[in-house]
Amino acid sequence: METQLFNKENMPEAGALLRKGELVAFPTETVYGLGAIASDNAAVKKVYQVKGRPSDNPLIVHVASHEIGQYVAEIPNVAKKMMEVFWPGPLTLIFNAKPGVFAPAVTGGQSTVALRMPDQDLSLRLIQEAGFPLVGPSANTSGKPSPTTAQHVLHDLGGKIAGVVEGGETQIGVESTVLDLTDERGLIILRPGAVTKEQLQIVTDQKVWMNDEVKVLNPEEAPKAPGMKYTHYSPNQPVILMRADWSIKISELLAEEKVIGVLASDEQIAEIEIKDEIIPYSLGSRTDARIASQRLYAGLRYFDNQDVDVILAEAYPKDGIGIAFMNRLEKASSAVYPQ
Ligand code: AMP
């Protein structure tokens, strides 16, 4: 199949493909999503198939407005507060689903459904043209870094899907924060993203837990995070998460005649003596984890096409969006240095 390209001029045609049961990828402010109409079970099954995604890893449904009463069993007050402040935006909320609204394949057998309203005009337009909310998992092959450009989508899924809406580079670059509203123990972040725990606590006036804290709270009962066990971003070469002592590690690797990819801040790159065996990719200034997050997946993908033996990636402080950045980078890494 030839994958058609769309832009803001021909969105109705992209919507028509979706209504025919085809898959169209689209830009959001986080990463590119793989769109299918969320009530079309055959189309949603195709999403799992082309991504190679395990069928028990549920999909996020993308909506184009705050009017979600028709899709969920109830809207808790705390959700209304968060939607008011963070929607449209990179916050996915998990609700109890209204039975029979979405295709069974969407929720992977759960009684809950994850909803988000993206902050990107092209995604909102596409949902409106489709006439129904769209599932939108990252538009990559499962296990690869998420796509942050239309070219990344075409690299993984070109020829396998009907279309891609082109929207340039995505702004945020890491996937949305996922917050579970259906756990009786409290509000639990299943996946960190650009909306932080601190922001959620202020807006809800409630304690918010990270899912690894819940394990500490009650070791008997793990948090409900279907699919989290699968989230694994693996570039082609081993990634070493660098906390310090770059020059020692680089000398060691050069002595072994390795070619080294360096995924790091401008400040860090400036400290390294760049030789032919060292290929840098800048994450921007060390003081701005937002830029680093925006560039992370493009950087990992860049090294997929370079002849490097190993990637050294810079650890950032774990605060603000740095928590999401480090969460993804730790998943991509096979070692930490120094140990
Ligand atoms: P992705 O589509 O790769 O961005 O991943 C979406 C993530 O959201 C999944 O890995 C799930 O862990 C989470 N998620 C989606 N739907 C649900 C749900 N109904 N209940 C709990 N978690 C969900």
Ligand code: MG
């Ligand atoms: Mg994904």
